[in-house]
Amino acid sequence: MRAAVVTTFGGPEVVEIAETGTPEPGARQVRIKVAAAALNPVDAGVRSGVFGGAGERLGQGWDVAGTVDAVGEGAAWRVGDEVVALHYGAVKPLGSHAEYVVVDAGAVAKAPAGVDAVHAATLPLNALTAVQALDLLEPTPGQSLLVTGAAGAVGGYALQLAALRGVPATALARETDEELVRSLGAARVATADEGGFDAVLDAAFLGTAALARVRDGGAYVGVIPGAGPAAERGVRVDTVEVSADGARLAELVRLVEDGTLTLRVAETYALDDVVKAHARLAEGGVRGRIVLVP
Template sequence: MRALVLPASGEQPTFAELPVPTPGAGEVLLRVRAAALNPLDNHIAAGALEQMFEHRYPLVLGRDASGVVEAVGEGVDDVAVGDEVLGHVLFEPPFQAGTVAEYAIVPARTVVPKPADLDHVTAAALPLAGGAARMVVDAINPQPGQVVLVNGASGGVGRYAVQLLSQLGLTVVATAAPADAERLRELGATEVVDFTAGSVAEQVRTAHPDGVDALINLAGYTLAEVPLDAVRSAGVVCTTTQVPDADTLAARQLSGGGVIASPTRDVIAPLAEQAAKGELQVDVYRVLPLDQAPDGLAELAAGRARGKIVVDLSL
């Protein structure tokens, strides 16, 4: 099978011909129809996680896929050969299996039937980004009447988070460049703060002098990039970038912490049903053939993607 791989530590992603893998116990082999790209793929490719998790090479990139069940491992009885499904490779060691390939192994506990009203490209864009959004929204324990700031709202996770918060009737303040403002309002943002126009925290405090009740931080890998000063005392912060840490939050009389998204079936299935009913919009920014998958990773790394980039293996 053809796959986008890291041949060895420190090397650049390239295409390789690999044997079709065999699913083990609790695993599902998919014939991939579409695979989404995520910022996590670039972190893995850059070796940023090698000190945290075992990596086995050649390592196939990609975490999300939609496709057709080709085979199932021992103990898998939730899906059968021929089923159309979507699934996700969990954030668990060892890192080797991936989805930007003609075939992919995914844990059965992340695999859900693909609703008939979802095409494969749309379905592939859901698991990690949608699951991360669901998890960060739940982590802040939102309450009626609250104001929540989503920093990094124009990315894949942010667009889902804005919708999920809006569905709860909250006031959603989203950070984005001007080009993304109209779409974020369509998705449910009450206010959009232009992060290119100066301090986000100062802009938010101008509109909300007492500060927002919670911050969902999806962008910024240094403390200076995270608008903590926008949050009121005793507010809640949830971050996917692992910044700020617990000590920093405690020093500012804030609670919360980091979330590492590893969405399983119970998280992914409701999102897929919402998307199929039109209750959750899936913003696919670009669809690429397999040969152009590296271009998609480069676009993500450059921060130019406005929504999800999906590799369509039928192209």
């Protein structure tokens, strides 16, 4: 089968399409025939060596939407099931940017009804990151919440999920994105130097600049595992490391089906054009997700 891999670190040009054996599912695993797979900033991080793995062949891709085509012993899925899943792990030999991918059965959820695979593929990594970050923050109605990077994929989901919890969020976003973030549930847009928030979900990786906007004794959660700023002023500082939780993903699927969550696709590329897709991601300004189609 064909799969996107990197064997040396660098820019978009180092990503290559390799011919490799089709993976076989083990116990409590399923193999998914990939219909679509989102490209995320973490893939660029793998490509550039942020997560290590020098000298290894590293697969690309965390998100997948497709059809179960083989089932390992003890996996409660059937061949033909249309599913979405998170294929967790930065340093792995094969990812979801491939024709087939094997994932743990517990990472899988039924695909949202009435949604095409390209849009469905934008859900797992970013929505799970957003909801698990909110779980760490534990904002309650009446508290003020700031979401940085609110126009991005994680930030957009965080706005909608916070509103569902009765916590209308303030968005930190460019002026040109104000209409977008309001459509995603932002109650208002923060001013340039506004602070004093009870909680900040830092989806833009601003670090200390985002921490400065938290009131004394408030809470900060970043979305790069282990890379949060040093705590100060009694602020609780944490970072989220997303987990592949199929049950939680199924809850998010239901929110897509009832219209609570908005799936946003920026552009699609053929798998063979993965270098072009990485180059587009590197340009920045992407609203929604870039999606690869085998």
